[in-house]
Amino acid sequence: MLKDNSVYLPEEAYLSKREFPSIILASLKGISQVIFIENVVSGVIILIAITIASYQLGIIAFLSSMIGTLIGKIGGANEKSVDSGLYGYNSVLTGIALTLFLTGPSQWIIALGGAVIAAIFAAMMVHFMKNSTLPILTFPFIVLTWFMLLVSYRLKVFQLSNTLVPQSLSHWELDIEGEVNWTEGIFNGIGQVFFLDHTLSGVLLFIAVFWAGWRLGLYAVVGNAVALLAAYGLGGEHSLIILGLYGYNAILACMAVATVFSTEDNRFKSISGIAAACLTVPLTASTSTWLLPYGLPALTMPFVLSTWLFLGARKVLPTL
Amino acid sequence: MLKDNSVYLPEEAYLSKREFPSIILASLKGISQVIFIENVVSGVIILIAITIASYQLGIIAFLSSMIGTLIGKIGGANEKSVDSGLYGYNSVLTGIALTLFLTGPSQWIIALGGAVIAAIFAAMMVHFMKNSTLPILTFPFIVLTWFMLLVSYRLKVFQLSNTLVPQSLSHWELDIEGEVNWTEGIFNGIGQVFFLDHTLSGVLLFIAVFWAGWRLGLYAVVGNAVALLAAYGLGGEHSLIILGLYGYNAILACMAVATVFSTEDNRFKSISGIAAACLTVPLTASTSTWLLPYGLPALTMPFVLSTWLFLGARKVLPTL
């Protein structure tokens, strides 16, 4: 998404042996595109971060990215987009999420099937968002994962993990007790972008981001910090703050609004980025509440909503 | 939607006696447009299929189609669209659904009022979807019917049939026991497009489809078959499979994706059609789960979502 892609441009349109390396590279970029990076090295570091937390998850992440990339190739998508990994990142997240939130023997097949649909969904969204000239972000992954998890109430083969429990809003009690471990909160924040709550993985993810550019890294750190403070100051549940669940959306929104999708005209882009990061905190709260009766996780919806809000408004309020 | 309409082009723009036959023909085509057919004979066969299952329903279906067509005429819509029955089919489905899911003395009036709004809603959607160049399908009918059924909790005159019961997701138990009667499942599948679970009606509907073209008929049969197998294989409730509730969305999606809205470029259109049919199975499961707390039926939403997914993705992935 950020830089030009000039490594392995295949000479033939059909799939051949000579395209194989280009697919591998595109798949690694697909993993890094989850955090707006088009860079093979960052992709490898992220893949290591995932694999440290869980062997199985690392395999699923890489296979999902390859599936998304292949769908793009076979479907005849714009070659540059496919090679940049833009058909991979929604599949990566869908594959990981379905592996984590489902259980039982068919878990793997469903996760990889989800990766297929995620790539088709991404293509559809590219078409739908064309007129608005806004990026599709991780919207296909979010909506698809919600739908796939709800399937489990009706089809036996889909078995929901017992971490997802539907609750009635009328019996909900907010409990924010407990100490906040700030170090854990910081590294879990970036880890949660890939559903990881493992400190070393968090450290590696920060390295992957800084490798791609210090500016990106800076906004990732800033977005995380303001969100942790905002969540604490507004009285969020301390257990969720420690798990990084108030941080990952803020990191993504801050990077997207302040640097990835900004131009020279956006004079207040740093302020907008910080505001977008802060806004993900109440958005995380309300999205979770809205999904409570269905027992679904908010995923990266707060990031998508906050980012679309600022990027869309910019078309009319250009200084933002 | 499929063929040219060259039968009765009225010479005057206003409603006159000479237009009367054209309105009747457009209304019959409106009934066949529910399954993508623009053909008076198929419309008559379908009307007979509905009337066999219920006298009252046949009258409502025809009157609703006429209402939709009239709204198109009076509103000054594109004449060709009106004469093709494109302002009728959402009204037909709305009229039938409201008659079935409501009860009490005002049931008929509400159903016909719903047919009026369905035609206006269809016009609005045509405008909204213009930029995306995708067909509106049965979206107006679905959303309107959901809204009209929810009204019953607040206005005494709207009386909900006792088949629709809101349930909490936390108390939901999946029970897939029981034998599957495959013959019933097959003919109920197509019958459920018009809310019918009457075997003879199902046979007539298949005849109506084959009359319009063997290719359409073939994909209807294939879509139905793969969905029945997928629903069974994924562990769907056997009672729902027998009722055809996993079949009707698949039939529509398979026809739409594989033939009605496909072009020469779509090399994999048969595969896409079958994939779209399969996808309606988990989509039926998740849509039903999502609507469970409101006690609403999924209607043809799984078909609309699956079809939009593939038709939209095609604009970016042309071989699909």
Added chain:
Amino acid sequence: MLKDNSVYLPEEAYLSKREFPSIILASLKGISQVIFIENVVSGVIILIAITIASYQLGIIAFLSSMIGTLIGKIGGANEKSVDSGLYGYNSVLTGIALTLFLTGPSQWIIALGGAVIAAIFAAMMVHFMKNSTLPILTFPFIVLTWFMLLVSYRLKVFQLSNTLVPQSLSHWELDIEGEVNWTEGIFNGIGQVFFLDHTLSGVLLFIAVFWAGWRLGLYAVVGNAVALLAAYGLGGEHSLIILGLYGYNAILACMAVATVFSTEDNRFKSISGIAAACLTVPLTASTSTWLLPYGLPALTMPFVLSTWLFLGARKVLPTL
């Protein structure tokens, strides 16, 4: 929205002392834009109507309008739109709604913060709706307020007023008993546009509308009347009819469809306006039902849905 704005066009693009009066005037127009009026006198009358009902609410309304206008100025929006008050009205409603539905010491700050986001949201919607050429109406206010209220279940600082209680649909009982006080119903209808159920405020609001034009006033009265009758005839809860909760959406929809957004071509615009007003009654019923499990108020969503339905359909059915 209605008339040309030729009062105080600032000569400089940046904020200066000389712009101060133009901001005040734009803020007053922002208050009147809630009911489609661009008129300082009407804005002042409405502000008095609000202040009579509650001192605090009057201050919040004015400050929110100023915040929205300032966001428009600083963001670099189209100057004419800002000076017409089009960046103010969503902020006004958001500020008032959050003050009323939240409680606790941070209530004021949250309300004014909401006004900031409402203006950014309005800008985003202007961009999103550009292709459809439909007005954004009060959509940003509605969705933002719903999100902000749901936050209260997760962040301690947001404290929900105890009037909003989530309820399960399965335990819902409709009770329409009690006498209807028609006079209260009439003046509360227009008052509820600004969340007021104070008869004198209602009288002042009618004066503000008639001051802006007799045609606007006429359709406000007609919309209110047909909705009261429709709500009574369809068996709506009498307590809600008296509170004006079936009236305010109808007033806005009737004004919007019959006059504000109509042209010469729309031959049936009066009938459409009345139909749009009637339609808000079932839409109020179903929106409330849909929101019941979350304990959220319908706000002006029925007005937005009914108005979009008719204005969108008009692009295809021009006589409506």
